[in-house]
Amino acid sequence: MKKLLSGNEALALGAYNAGLKLAAAYPGTPSTEIMENLARFPDIHTQWSSNEAVAVEVATGASYTGVRALAAMKHVGLNVAADAFMAASTTGVKGGLVIVVADDPGIHSSQNEQDTRHYARLSKMPVLEPSNSQEAYDFMALAFDLSERFDTPVILRSTTRVSHSSSLVETSAEKQPAAQAAFKHDTAKLVMVPTAARVRWPKVLKREDLIGEYAENCPCNQYIPGNTELGIISSGIAFQYAKEVFPEASFLKLGMTYPLPKNLIKEFSQSVETVFVVEELDSVLEDSLCRMGISAIGKNTYPAAANLTRI
Numbered sequence: 545m546k547k548l549l550s551g552n553e554a555l556a557l558g559a560y561n562a563g564l565k566l567a568a569a570y571p572g573t574p575s576t577e578i579m580e581n582l583a584r585f586p587d588i589h590t591q592w593s594s595n596e597a598v599a600v601e602v603a604t605g606a607s608y609t610g611v612r613a614l615a616a617m618k619h620v621g622l623n624v625a626a627d628a629f630m631a632a633s634t635t636g637v638k639g640g641l642v643i644v645v646a647d648d649p650g651i652h653s654s655q656n657e658q659d660t661r662h663y664a665r666l667s668k669m670p671v672l673e674p675s676n677s678q679e680a681y682d683f684m685a686l687a688f689d690l691s692e693r694f695d696t697p698v699i700l701r702s703t704t705r706v707s708h709s710s711s712l713v714e715t716s717a718e719k720q721p722a723a724q725a726a727f728k729h730d731t732a733k734l735v736m737v738p739t740a741a742r743v744r745w746p747k748v749l750k751r752e753d754l755i756g757e758y759a760e761n762c763p764c765n766q767y768i769p770g771n772t773e774l775g776i777i778s779s780g781i782a783f784q785y786a787k788e789v790f791p792e793a794s795f796l797k798l799g800m801t802y803p804l805p806k807n808l809i810k811e812f813s814q815s816v817e818t819v820f821v822v823e824e825l826d827s828v829l830e831d832s833l834c835r836m837g838i839s840a841i842g843k844n845t846y847p848a849a850a851n852l853t854r855i
Contacts, residue, residue, distance in 0.1 A: 549713045551706040554677040555644060556581035557713075558684030563720035564588055565611035565639070568599040572618035573653040574707040575646035579616055587722070596621035600628040600643065604697075607632075607641040608734060609725035612688050616644040619658045626663075629697075633667040634744050635734050636695035636751075639723055640688035643669075646702040649824045649852075659825040660701050664802035668752045671699045671802040672764065673780040677711045679764070683799065685720075686764060694755050696748075701801075703824060705781045756803035764799025765808060775816030777809065777829060777840070785852045786822040793820075804832055813838045820845075824852055 549557065555578050559567070566589045569579040583590040589606075593599035596617040606613035617625065622645050632641065645663075648654040664671045672687050674680040680702065687698040732740050759765060774793040778786045779801050787795065796812040798804070813819045813833070821830040821842035830842035846852065 545715050545717060546712050547715055548710055549677045549681070550577065550708055550710045551674065551677050551680045551702055552577035552708070553581050554680035554713050555684055555700070555702065557715060558681040559614055559642070559688075560585050560588060561716055561719045562685040562688045563612050563722045564614055565722045565725070566590075566603060566606040567614045567616065568593045568602040569616035570594075570596045570599050570621055570624075572621055574648055574702070574704040575616050575618045575621075575644065577707070578644060582614075596625035597628045600625040600632065603641060603643075604628065604632045604635075604637075606725070607637045607639045609639065609727045611639040611723045611725050612641075613639060614642045614644060617646075618654065619645055619647040619660050620654060620656065621645070622660060622663060623658075629663070630667055631736060632697045633669050634736050634741060634748060636744075636748075637691055637697060640691035641697040642684065642687045642691060642700055643697055644700045644702065646704070646707050647825065648704050650704065652704055657825055659828060660699065661801060661828045662826070664699060668748050669697055669699050669802070670694070670755050670800060671701055672799060673701045673801050674706055674799070675780050675783045675797070676706065677709070677713045679799065680706060681713050681715060683764060690755070690758075694751055694758075696751055696755070701780070703781055752803055756806070759800050759803055759805040760808050762800050762805065765805055766795075766797045766799070767808075767812065768795035768797060770794040772815060773817050774820060775812060775818065776820045776822055777812070777833070778822040779829065780824060782822045782824045782852055798829070801829065804829075806836060809833065809836065810838065813840070822846075822852070
């Protein structure tokens with residue numbers, strides 16, 4: 545079935561069809577409509593929380609009972625939720641846990657242009673970045689699967705233009721059944737006193753390596769062949785802008801932007817004459833390429849602020 549959906553509507557429907565049981569959020573543009581749409585499904589427990597930290601704690605608690613849970617907020621809300629957010633990364637999950645964060649390039653309704661991807665390196669959590677409504681829908685199911693497969697919360701990063709733009713989405717007629725909640729106390733996994741945390745943290749670092757290996761063949765990372773003079777590495781809505789401006793170029797479109805598929809990036813960079821990194825807000829991808837020893841052009845040619853409406 546095809547539907548015309550905004551990115552936020554697609555995120556909500558994707559979570560519902562993936563078997564979501566509980567969602568908690570704090571309102572703030574551009575993320576607000578995610579919860580508003582989830583609240584229309586009677587078999588999901590939805591709640592506005594008093595702040596973003598409470599939203600993450602409620603969703604994490606639900607995950608500990610084995611059900612799929614989601615917390616949603618805008619970029620500055622992640623600052624409020626940071627303590628609960630980092631704790632969830634350390635303990636890991638039982639049911640899938642997705643934290644949707646909507647960044648606001650261009651500062652349409654915010655006080656800064658904070659880039660959520662910096663939190664990924666800090667927390668060792670994977671990040672998925674949809675570039676349109678179809679990917680917003682598809683990546684939600686992938687995010688829950690990754691969460692349960694690797695015992696980790698997953699960040700799903702949207703931006704204003706993805707959240708509020710509408711496009712056709714091919715949706716599934718089937719809904720994955722939601723798990724039944726059943727809490728089993730596990731002190732070594734869930735109570736991060738220092739003796740437990742010292743055991744958990746090496747597992748978190750190992751988990752990061754395993755997800756990096758998975759990223760090499762992740763279906764959301766796509767090579768799009770074109771001419772070999774210019775190769776563009778991009779993600780999210782920035783990919784759509786770059787594809788429109790440089791239709792003949794080769795592209796490495798990254799749907800997972802942390803951890804990065806290092807071997808795939810190296811192979812791509814060796815197949816083209818010039819590597820151009822196109823990303824909104826900070827030079828996160830470009831800096832990662834630099835650390836890998838790959839020469840690329842990027843933020844020295846286009847703004848580090850605002851929406852990339854032209855290059």
